[in-house]
Amino acid sequence: MTGGLLIEADGLGAVRGERILFSGLHLSLRPGEALVLRGPNGSGKSTLLRMLAGLSQPATGEVKSSGAHHWLGHRDGIKPHETPRQHLTHWARVWGSTLSPEGIAKSMGLERPMDVPGRLLSAGQRRRTALGRLLLVERPIWLLDEPFNALDAEGRDLLASLIAAQLELGGGVIAALHGDVPFGASREVVL
């Protein structure tokens, strides 16, 4: 659409209260690219990601996006009463996915807690369930906010391989991170 770009953001500015988080920010994402957003706490990484996702209105500038995206925020989006099975079934229904929740749970290492309600899951299990949501339907853009939080070593490897597979398919990933980058990132944006 926009010259093969998945996302193009131009002149983005963000304000919180009277504080300018960033302004005049340009950003683009091409197919097969992984972009890492970096910056200290409170620098506006999450805000930028939320603008790209359409959750926040930019104070200035605009975001053009040429495809659907998957979102993984700070909060996993799992209800306290929901089991991983129910959660995946629910979003499979919403998105019209034909994949079986069991298959996804298996690839995410979630067979054992498959029928445990969300409030009893560990943070890592909840995060794995939320990551399983990204596999329900193929979408060209993944927007991930601190996706490696709460994951153990095995989970981190799993997520890195998921990101690699997404890039392989010609999709793009934008992730806000602090700490090391356990996947092959194309570029960094420092806020």
Add this chain to the structure above:
Amino acid sequence: MLPQFETNAAFIWAIVIIGITVPALLGIYAGLKARMAKRRLERLQASETR
């Protein structure tokens, strides 16, 4: 000289007092707020240029 009313003088005066006090209080509120905001701004501007 204050006017004399044949009936309900107390009620009329109560209404008059309210009719004067409420706008006056609102005026004082607005004036105080403006003055406080302006003083704060001046203080901040002074501390910034220093």
Add this chain to the structure above:
Amino acid sequence: MISIFANPHRFMKLSRWLAPACLVAGILLIAWSLWQALWVVPQDDYQGGDIMRAMFIHVPSAWLAMGSYMGLAVASFVWFIWRHELADMAAKSIAPIGAGYTAMCLATGAIWGKPTWGTWWLWDDARMMSVLLMFFLFLGYMALRAAMDTRQKAARAGAILAMVGAVNVPLIKFSVDIWASIHQSASVIRMDGPAMPAIYLTPLLIGALGHLIFFAALTLTLMRAEVWQRRGDVIMARKLAGG
């Protein structure tokens, strides 16, 4: 650069003399109408004798209570569509003054009601009931704004609530009228009698105009306070960011 920080210089330049001018003009007009009401006009037996002198205070406050909520809704609408910061400042500034005038209308109405109805409060008076609901709408508006954590969120939430309230006002008014017509309605003031003679009408309209101008002066003053407040907040934020 981010346009919402463009200082509303023109507003500040204009309001610098407009606010005090409105204040003086409003006070003069109100004083004249009060002098007319208390010293000059003869009592009117149709309106219940001397107590009708309360009309010159009660009725302007009722008009302003209604009008200020409409002003709040219009300012909110303008902000919602065009995101003009001054419109939000106007909405924020109108709310406390409008609530004050609404309270004044309720209090004077209750005092007028005592000699007229024999009781401080009659639930059957459709006009008073509508003003009471207006009072709650103002309270809710201010409480909601105060509960939001940033200025931008307060503006958005306030605008949504003010517009929801505004589309409901006709329905509220209609329902209250229907309800009051079933219970024998008894307003403190009878506006539907014979046409009001000019000796009453002129001070009433002048008084209402005076209160309107006074209201505008207070709104402008509070808007000026808000501009200063925000400029101060910008400096504060710069200091915090600079360390």
Add this chain to the structure above:
Amino acid sequence: MRSPAPIRAAFGQALAEAWAGGAGALLPIGFFAGAAMLVPFTVGSEANQLAAIGTGVLWVALALASLVSMERLFQADLEDGTLELWAQEACPLFLIATAKIFAHWTVSGLPLVLLTPLIGITLQLPADQLLPAMLAYGLGGLAFFSWGGVAGALAASVPRGGLLIALLALPLFVPTAIFGALAAEPGAVGPNILFLAASTLFALAVAPFAASAALRLAVD
């Protein structure tokens, strides 16, 4: 939007959550019955006195019961991140908001409406009025829940927003309460039930859009 699947899913999720998290319909029912039970203790137990105020008591109890659980309706979604996901759906957010409000009404409003004849009888209301009056309570309840939903969405990001929700919603309840009480009065068939239906339709038309605007603000 290609299919109503997202709406059905949102409705089902809200139902499941109400049953799992908030003891479902039991909480509002308990509140409703308890509030109505206080009335004979406070105004006296004389039959004709109770019969005179009974319909009104039911309206007040219904209005308050509709507010009791409104605080969590959208706040829970905001806290666990579900609201972020809904806000990014291709399906318009006002439809999701409507589905959630309807689900909430099904769990917390409809049972109260079904319960009104029972409580009405204990309040000495004539039995032959009670079944027709259920229509009025049902219509009025929908309007209460719609406006309550707007207030709940506006206060979703406010911690302990329960009182704020009540302050925001109660003035909007007035037309429904007036037309509802008139429509439930004995022998008052005719325009009042139509006015009630019209004010409910108005609420159903306006509230979803206001609620979705408020929810977009809450996730921002």
